[in-house]
Every structure is written in C-alpha cells, then in structure tokens.
Amino acid sequence: MSKEIHRKHSAQIVDGVEQAPSRAMLYATGFQDSDFSRSQIGIASTWSNLTPCNMHIDKLAKASAAGADAAGGKSIIFNTITISDGISMGTPGMRYSLVSREVIADSIETVVCGQGFDGFVAIGGCDKNMPGCAMAMARIDRPSVFVYGGTIKPGAERRDIVSVFEAVGKHSTGDIGDIELKEIERTAIPGPGSCGGMYTANTMASAIEALGLSLPGSSSMEAVSTTKEQDAERAGSAVAHLLKRGIRPSDILCREAFENAIVLVIALEGSTNAVLHLLAIAKEAGVPLTLDDFNDIGAHTPVLADMRPSGQYAMSELIDVGGIQPLMKTLLDEGLLHGGCMTVTGQTLAENLKEVAPYPPEQRVIRPLSDPVKADSHLVILRGNLAPEGAVAKITGHEGLQFTGKARCYDSEEAAMQAIVSGEVVENDVLVVRYEGPRGGPGMREMLSPTSAINGRGLGGKVALITDGRFSGGSHGFVIGHITPEAFNGGPIALIEDGDTITIDATARTLHLVIDDQEMADRQKRWQPPAPKATRGVLAKYARQVSSASLGAVTDV
Numbered sequence: 001m002s003k004e005i006h007r008k009h010s011a012q013i014v015d016g017v018e019q020a021p022s023r024a025m026l027y028a029t030g031f032q033d034s035d036f037s038r039s040q041i042g043i044a045s046t047w048s049n050l051t052p053c054n055m056h057i058d059k060l061a062k063a064s065a066a067g068a069d070a071a072g073g074k075s076i077i078f079n080t081i082t083i084s085d086g087i088s089m090g091t092p093g094m095r096y097s098l099v100s101r102e103v104i105a106d107s108i109e110t111v112v113c114g115q116g117f118d119g120f121v122a123i124g125g126c127d128k129n130m131p132g133c134a135m136a137m138a139r140i141d142r143p144s145v146f147v148y149g150g151t152i153k154p155g156a157e158r159r160d161i162v163s164v165f166e167a168v169g170k171h172s173t174g175d176i177g178d179i180e181l182k183e184i185e186r187t188a189i190p191g192p193g194s195c196g197g198m199y200t201a202n203t204m205a206s207a208i209e210a211l212g213l214s215l216p217g218s219s220s221m222e223a224v225s226t227t228k229e230q231d232a233e234r235a236g237s238a239v240a241h242l243l244k245r246g247i248r249p250s251d252i253l254c255r256e257a258f259e260n261a262i263v264l265v266i267a268l269e270g271s272t273n274a275v276l277h278l279l280a281i282a283k284e285a286g287v288p289l290t291l292d293d294f295n296d297i298g299a300h301t302p303v304l305a306d307m308r309p310s311g312q313y314a315m316s317e318l319i320d321v322g323g324i325q326p327l328m329k330t331l332l333d334e335g336l337l338h339g340g341c342m343t344v345t346g347q348t349l350a351e352n353l354k355e356v357a358p359y360p361p362e363q364r365v366i367r368p369l370s371d372p373v374k375a376d377s378h379l380v381i382l383r384g385n386l387a388p389e390g391a392v393a394k395i396t397g398h399e400g401l402q403f404t405g406k407a408r409c410y411d412s413e414e415a416a417m418q419a420i421v422s423g424e425v426v427e428n429d430v431l432v433v434r435y436e437g438p439r440g441g442p443g444m445r446e447m448l449s450p451t452s453a454i455n456g457r458g459l460g461g462k463v464a465l466i467t468d469g470r471f472s473g474g475s476h477g478f479v480i481g482h483i484t485p486e487a488f489n490g491g492p493i494a495l496i497e498d499g500d501t502i503t504i505d506a507t508a509r510t511l512h513l514v515i516d517d518q519e520m521a522d523r524q525k526r527w528q529p530p531a532p533k534a535t536r537g538v539l540a541k542y543a544r545q546v547s548s549a550s551l552g553a554v555t556d557v
Contacts, residue, residue, distance in 0.1 A: 275291070394475070431450070443542065
C-alpha cells in the first residue's frame, strides 16, 4: 500500500502485514478494502444533548464526514465533551467550564494521534469548545478545519439567555413577579445554537475565522440553516484538499494572524474571554503573544459593532446584513488587517475577501469607521498595585472611563451574589470577588450571575466589580477580571479590606488600592493561604498544573 504524504499517519496504522489486526478491527466499523488506501479524516464532534449550543452538532458532523468522503478521504466521527456555561453559571459546576477547554484539547489530541488520523474537522458550539478545538489544531499541527455550530435564533421579544439572568435581578427588587420571570425563562431559548449576542461563543467563532482556521463565513451562520450544514460539508472537503497541498495550522497561525483576530474581536466589541483564549491558542502555536499586545493593538482599533450585551443587536441580525465578512473587508481596506495570511481555503485572507460586497447602506448593526461606537478598544489591560501582572477590563464607554469607590469584599461568587440580591451592595461600591482564579476557584468561574443581578437591580455603571475570576461574554457594566496574581497565590486582591478605596482608570490603564506601601507589606505578612477547595479529581489536577490567567490559564506549561 502507498504511503503518500497525505497518508503519513494512517499508513502507520493500517499498512502492511503487521497491521492486519488493526484492519480487522476497522472492518467491523464499516471500512471497505478501498478505505485503507484513503487519507483518514477524523471528525471531532462536540455533540451533546445537554445544551442547546451543541444539540444539533451530530448532524453537522455527518455533513462534514460526507464532505470528506466525497473528496476522497475516509471519515471517522468521534466525540469529545462539552460543559454548558449557561446551565452551570453561578453554581459549583461552573468550576469545570474552563477546565473543559483543556480536556477538549487533550481528548482531540488523544484520539487524532492515537488513531493515526491524517487530518481532522473540529466542530464546536459552546464557549470552551471553540478554543479547545483551536488549541488542539495548533498543537497537533495536522491539516484541519474548524466549524462553528452556529448561533441561536432570538427568543420571544428578542430575548436571549442574558435576558433571563437580568430578570433574576429584577425579580429580587420586585420589578417583576414570579409569573413574568417564568414567562421569560420559557421563551428566551427557542432551539439549537449558541447564545445570541456577541458573547464568548460568537466572539471566539469570529476570532477563529480571522485566524484563518475556519472557512469564510463559518462564524456568521445560524445553527438551524442549510448554510450551516453546507459549511460543515465544505469543511470535510477542505481538509482533504489541505492534505493534498500539505497545508497545516503552522502555515496559518503566524503572529499576524493573531493580530487579525485581536482586531476583529475589538471591532465586534467581543468578550473578555477572547484574551484568555487567544493567549492559550498562541501558546499551543508557539507564537509569542502577551497581554500588552491587546493594549498596543487596541490603541488604534475602533469598536464598530453595536451588538449585545452593551449594544442593541443580536448575532442573527448581523447575519441578516451580511455577517462579519464585510466588516473584515472594511478593516482590511483600512489597513487594520494583514491580508497576506494563509487560511484553510488554501488562499490568503485578502484573496478570500476580494469579492465581498459591503454592508447595505441602511443597516445599523456595524457602524462606519467615521462614527465608531468607541474610537479605541473596549478591552483594556490594567496594571497597578492591585494587578501587577495585569487585569482585563471591559470598558465600552457607556459606563464611564473612571470609577472610585469603597471595597466590599467576598471570598466566593455565591457570597457576592447573595449580597447583591439582598440589597447589601449599594451605589459607589467596588464589589471584590476573590479566590475565584484558575487555582483558587479552581477553574476561574464566570461572573455572569453577579453582573446580571447588578444590572437587573438598576446598579449598572453605579457599582464596579473586580475579580480574579472572569466574565461571561454576556456581562456588561464596570467589570474588571483576570486580576493577577490571583488571591490564592497571595496576590494583592487577597489583601483588600472592606472600606478600602479602589480606583479604576481605563484611560491611564490602572487599577489601584489606595493604601501606602508599608500597609500593603504588613497585610502581605499577615495573609495566610487558604486550604485548596479541591484535593482530588480533575479540579485538583487542574489547580496543580494551571498557569496564571495572564498567560492564558493553560496547563501545558
């Protein structure tokens, strides 16, 4: 049997007399004699019936398999896990969310390399699926294409999952009653697809397209649509063509590709999680990327998308006017994107965008460059005596650029949430939620429940929230996360006391605790590390291995 370059890995599994046992096993799975001479293309599916984000991905996996087979490959579908952020949010289960990113990357590597696949398609729907898939693509470095599962349609009265979280805050103030809350929760999620604003799923799908790892338009399609099924089928075919040309992720994931992804995330007013995930993908790709790069690029990149959570529009409305391709063409023409980067089409980004038409003139979802939502980035890296290794702020301008208030400290998300809904948190407070970092959580939970409760109680922009945890893409308001070093490691956030003055300045990019250096040193001496929250199982292993959030919270260190 031939050992062509596009069968480099599968040939070791199925060629030769010695591999007769391997072939015998594969006959039982449906292999025919002719299949053993084809490139083997894995289809990494994150299908699961536990969340709307992923409940339809089995169909997309079958479409990708059909595309790979039609192009001359032999497809093999396998599954990896998913965790639903929306379901686990605000509970101990959310500690497993970021951990799942590592498990997904590790499991795809394990199957692809263990089974000798020559290339693969990776299909993700919920938040951590996407960076987990991209990390695996970068790490394994075999021809591969990412497929986004697609966004959800809006619910009744244009509701989405954030509408439900904010309704909880309104319910706590008595603004709505039990019946209205029940009606909102029953009508916000109409079917399959990822959360509908420019939250983490849509942000990361867009970023991965800008990286060049998915086919043009993949990030801007509804989950339930013929275009999404066609996208999945084309991805299977694309991997077969990449194999023939020998194009791998390492040919795509250059420094300029990551700069393109950062620019697009900023233009879309995307999630703070993009900082964490792009750092992690870059680590796997061996591309130097730091927190400071986000400030440097953000200084000359405008926010153009008027999209939820801070703006008006849902992803489905952006799709209706053309998706992200016209925005990318605009950014390219303005010199904000690097057009020479290779992509999974086998063409450069500029070649992919050459025939893209502009947005219709009457649309309002994407603002013109002459009238941006914000002239520079909403993602601001802050430093200061509270965050000597950095923190990530999401400052859209709606909530102001500076905030000074008195600290109100809580050592868990649950304690903070109870304080918000009970009315303990009031205007001009700086809510400190700590021991929620990658090690201290462990798992770096998202604070969507507290931020939504703050907004639901009418305190948006009147209360700041700082944490060594992170935020959902659905969070908005004066929020600062990823504070490093984290509290569990003895970072300054652990030393804040109730009533301390904290100043946040997005213009100066500072996060400062107003005490003198001697007082800070004295508090540091008195501080004692807490006992780990997890002593066995996956959370304990994660806590022992995970790096700082300022490095992407990766475990491959």
